[in-house]
Amino acid sequence: MKQPLGVILAGGQATRMGGGDKGLLPLKGGTLLSSVIARLAPQVATVALNANGDPVRFAHLDLPVLPDSIEGFVGPLAGVLAGLDWAAAQGADTIVTAAADTPFFPCDLVPQLLLASEGMDHPLALAATPDAERGKARHPTFGIWPVALRDDLRAALAGGLRKVVLWTDQHGGRTAMFPDEAAFFNVNTPEDLARAEAMQ
Numbered sequence: 337m338k339q340p341l342g343v344i345l346a347g348g349q350a351t352r353m354g355g356g357d358k359g360l361l362p363l364k365g366g367t368l369l370s371s372v373i374a375r376l377a378p379q380v381a382t383v384a385l386n387a388n389g390d391p392v393r394f395a396h397l398d399l400p401v402l403p404d405s406i407e408g409f410v411g412p413l414a415g416v417l418a419g420l421d422w423a424a425a426q427g428a429d430t431i432v433t434a435a436a437d438t439p440f441f442p443c444d445l446v447p448q449l450l451l452a453s454e455g456m457d458h459p460l461a462l463a464a465t466p467d468a469e470r471g472k473a474r475h476p477t478f479g480i481w482p483v484a485l486r487d488d489l490r491a492a493l494a495g496g497l498r499k500v501v502l503w504t505d506q507h508g509g510r511t512a513m514f515p516d517e518a519a520f521f522n523v524n525t526p527e528d529l530a531r532a533e534a535m536q
């Protein structure tokens with residue numbers, strides 16, 4: 337199988353941060369996005385950014401910027417669909433997504449997702465970490481997604497589906513377990529950003 341393409345999910349409204357682009361916030365001498373790019377790029381064939389609005393604000397990153405093809409803010413599945421449409425145009429089979437607000441995700445994200453989805457006709461898996469109450473907590477913005485299911489996803493979104501795990505469960509999606517919950521620490525508020533600055 338060909339190496340997955342990488343898609344960074346940077347859509348959304350960042351209401352808890354007071355609006356704007358969380359990815360462009362400063363972190364450890366760079367930005368949240370530069371941390372995410374540095375982690376994802378070595379694991380995939382090439383990287384694109386899913387974000388809405390004027391792409392000029394990301395010009396310095398020199399990445400393709402993919403807007404949602406669905407009107408309104410309908411959640412991360414819209415970004416996954418934008419990524420799959422882009423990957424189809426590149427002749428790719430799969431994408432791996434990572435969220436722009438999660439700067440410390442595992443450096444073995446892609447190999448573990450590939451392992452978890454081994455043998456599937458259409459590789460589909462989400463990252464997960466151990467959870468005391470539920471056994472595991474899935475991280476719906478970190479996954480491997482097959483281009484072959486993009487029209488199914490488009491139809492599901494048009495029909496009102498918004499919940500990522502509902503769609504992945506419907507398609508036999510698997511999970512890749514990662515031991516460290518802290519790796520998926522995501523920045524939603526100014527307090528989270530201060531905490532991320534102090535981490536690692």
Ligand SMILES: Nc1nc2c(ncn2[C@@H]2O[C@H](COP(=O)(O)OP(=O)(O)OP(=O)(O)O)[C@@H](O)[C@H]2O)c(=O)[nH]1
Binds near residue numbers: 348477
């Ligand atoms: N493409 C796309 N991505 C989204 C959308 N809403 C959220 N996301 C992405 O989904 C992930 C989780 O986002 P959230 O933290 O739940 O939402 P947010 O808009 O970033 O922030 P809040 O408004 O504070 O909830 C992030 O990677 C976002 O970029 C959307 O409408 N479109």
